Amino acid sequence: MPKSNNNNNHFPPKEKGFMVFERDTPHYKDKGERVRHYDEFLTDFDDRKMAEQGYRCMNCGVPFCQSGCPLGNIIPDFNDFVKDSKWEEALERLHSTNNFPEFTGRVCPAPCEASCVLGIIEPPVTIKLIERSIADHGFDDDRIKPEPPQKKTGKKVAVIGSGPAGLAAAQQLCRAGHDVTVYERAEEAGGLLMYGIPDFKLNKEIVRRRLRQMEAEGVTFKCNVEVGKTVDANDLEKEYDALLITTGSTQGRDLPIPGRDLDGxxxxxxxxxxxxxxxxxxxxxxxxxxxxxxxxxxxxxxxxxxxxxxxxxxxxxxxxxxxxxxxxxxxxxxxxxxxxxxxxxxxxxxxxxxxxxxxxxxxxxxxxxxxxxxxxxxxxxxxxxxxxxxxxxxxxxxxxxxxxxxxxxxxALGFLHPEHALPNQLGLELDPRGNIKADYGKYTTSKKNIFAAGDARRGQSLVVWAIHEGREAARTIDIALMGHSDLPGAYTYGYDAVELAAK
Ligand SMILES: Cc1cc2nc3c(=O)[nH]c(=O)nc-3n(C[C@H](O)[C@H](O)[C@H](O)COP(=O)(O)OP(=O)(O)OC[C@H]3O[C@@H](n4cnc5c(N)ncnc54)[C@H](O)[C@@H]3O)c2cc1C
Ligand code: SF4
Incomplete structure (x- = not known):
């Protein structure tokens, strides 16, 4: 919504955008209507309004938003592209740090917006909405295509658990040329994105279209397979060059008070x-x-x-x-x-x-x-x-x-840690909280060439952190298998190739 009369098509100079345009977001559909179904319920928001929101970004010298985002999304750049309706460039910049902006653009609590510099004096830039519309534009305009690897390495990696951590790692590892198989015990991949987060927050077709892209890139999904039960994890350890465990934090916190055993x-x-x-x-x-x-x-x-x-x-x-x-x-x-x-x-x-x-x-x-x-x-x-x-x-x-x-x-009292059958079968150490022991930034467990990431390693967290850890773990695995990695990992302060080789 313009703060001043700005009905002509001439936008103000970039640095004055926030003085002209107020923060604006699409409305929710009427609650009486939306509770009758499980669809997402944001109303439409046209490209011109989106450009105005991109305009509000001041492109300030130190973009705190970028460090507020666990993925290090290059937020001022894509805000600027959206301001100029350069959707293709915006998508390219966004995908360079985030495999799945259509998920975070819907369910991320947006810590980036809490650290937006404009937020000190005004409502912050609507970064999450901009992210979502860049991703949706990408799919609607058929710009998001499979990116299969140019070369294969001959190395085989098994990813166990297909939530956002496992999916991000699998996509990165596949693009690095490894043969990646994702094992998932549920009948469809996606982890909590598919079974947990309600459809009205994240439509499952949005998850499936990303899974289709990954399959076309060469990732193999084996669903209805519970590793540790349906297949022996030790057999996978022998069959693959590396295992990545991304099984989530699924052990719910109970309330053992009198009457807990009642039905209901x-x-x-x-x-x-x-x-x-x-x-x-x-x-x-x-x-x-x-x-x-x-x-x-x-x-x-x-x-x-x-x-x-x-x-x-x-x-x-x-x-x-x-x-x-x-x-x-x-x-x-x-x-x-x-x-x-x-x-x-x-x-x-x-x-x-x-x-x-x-x-x-x-x-x-x-x-x-x-x-x-x-x-x-x-x-x-x-x-x-x-x-x-x-x-x-x-x-x-x-x-x-x-x-x-x-x-x-x-x-709904939170989650304690991952289930222990799988790490026990592999003889992996756990940390004092019962998570799989693997340092942040390194992701290596107590056994060589077995890695852990996401909620199974860090405890119950967020989709954006799971994607971050999956990307970083993929880079560590790539280094472990190849001695070096071209996968992005600007935030990694884990092992370099020399350290890993010595391990
Ligand atoms: C109800 C709910 C709502 C949430 N809403 C939000 C939100 O709005 N925004 C947000 O940012 N975060 C939200 N979260 C948190 C977020 O979903 C998680 O932090 C994130 O999904 C963790 O990703 P992950 O890949 O580590 O694990 P998960 O998404 O938990 O995936 C783990 C997968 O591993 C599979 N698996 C487990 N054991 C095995 C095995 N032995 N063999 C094969 N497969 C196995 C599981 O079936 C599951 O599919 C929510 C969590 C819950 C429970
Ligand atoms: S992933 Fe989350 S924190 Fe990062 S830019 Fe998007 S909404 Fe903000």
Whole structure:
């Protein structure tokens, strides 16, 4: 939206763009309409408006946004190309650091925008939206083609787990000329992009079109194969020159309080993938979970909890409550997390806007039920206070106990670590948190030529970090196999070829 009358086609000088144009983003479709389906719901935003948003980037001397982005995306460059509607150049620049901008452009929390210099005095540049539109333009204009390698190396790499970390690594390794096979236990590749993140946040056809590109480049996908169970990991170790483990952090945090064994209490990840499967017309194994006509309580206020919230509303829940143990964060601004840090502030997702209620500083004491089925949860309100060392301590508020009725309880309390069957079979060391032990930037595990990246190594994180680690691990593997690598890895401060050869 122009701040001043700017109806002619002449844009101001670049450095004044932010003085003329306000931050603008496409709207969400009406919530009454969007909760009736599982499609994405952003309204259209034309190229001229997008150019205006690109114009708002000041091209400042030190682009903090770029270091705020875990991928090191070259944000001022692509903002500038979009300002001039140079979509091809923008795509080329974006792909040079990010294999999958169509995913991050949809689901990334955009730490880049929190560190945008313009954000000090004005709403930041809408970087995530620009990224998404560059990627979507690329596919719509048929510019994103398979890029098979010019030369083959004869080396074979197995990637175990096909989430964003495994996919990014597989694409990089394939383009470096290695024969790459991705093993995935689910029936379709994509990890949490396919089974976990709801379709209304990320349409699965968007994942599939990228998988098709990778297959055309030469990546082999073997789905319905659980390494460690369906096939022995030690056989893969013998068959391949290198293994990369990207199996994610899938062990959900439980709540072992009285009544936990009642029927109707489930992990979020028992519930969410079922809805992905319904949308994709995949069969649902085991007990079907639906929020329809139920009083739903979601424990845990993060991304996963928010996804359960929006999914329950779409399924026609009678009521949805999202409860959080931690105190309500400040609204708008938090003095403890100033620019360019990620601001710890109250966030209201599109799912929260769609209905239901939220509450904070609530401790769940007990699940209660009848005839073996959950009917409610006993809760108490908390006071959070800093102790002498500045650590936040919780204290129950006397007399604040209450009972919340529930016939479906979803546990969205985070994830502990990866499952251990596979690393145990390979005899890999774990770190104190139960993740696969491999240093950040190096990705080498306790065994030669076995590498680990993504949530299985770093613990529960974000798509953008998974892509970053997958790209970096691919470079380390390439160096280990070939003695050098032409794969990009500007951020790698891991091994160089000499160190790796000595290992
Ligand atoms: C519900 C939910 C919503 C989220 N929303 C967001 C969001 O909006 N934005 C964001 O940035 N992040 C989000 N995240 C986090 C993000 O999805 C993860 O950080 C990211 O997917 C991790 O990528 P990964 O490749 O390491 O692992 P994953 O995506 O977890 O993929 C691991 C894959 O390995 C497979 N696998 C495991 N064991 C084996 C085996 N033995 N053999 C073969 N295959 C195996 C699994 O089936 C899975 O497909 C969300 C997470 C959840 C749970
Ligand atoms: S990947 Fe995320 S942090 Fe990086 S530029 Fe895109 S939205 Fe920003």
């Amino acid at each position: 209490i489930h992990f979020a990840m028992e519930f969410l993938p079922q809805q992905n499967r319904r949308v994709s017309n995949h069969p649902i194994e085991g007990k079907e979970l639906l929020a329809t006509d139920k009083k739903v309580v979601i424990l845990g206020g993060g991304d996963t909890g928010s996804d359960c919230h929006g999914t329950s509303i779409r399924q026609g829940a009678k009521h949805v409550w999202s409860m959080e143990l931690m105190p309500k964060p400040p609204e708008g601004h938090n003095v403890n997390t100033p620019w360019p840090l990620w601001p710890v502030i109250l966030r209201t997702s599109s799912s929260h806007e769609e209905g239901g209620d939220r509450d904070w500083s609530v401790l769940t004491k007990e699940f209660v039920g009848e005839n073996g089925k959950v009917t409610g949860i006993k809760c108490v309100k908390l006071n959070w206070e800093a102790d002498a060392a500045g650590r936040m301590q919780m204290k129950e508020i006397p007399g604040s106990e209450f009972l919340l009725e529930a016939d479906l309880v979803l546990l």
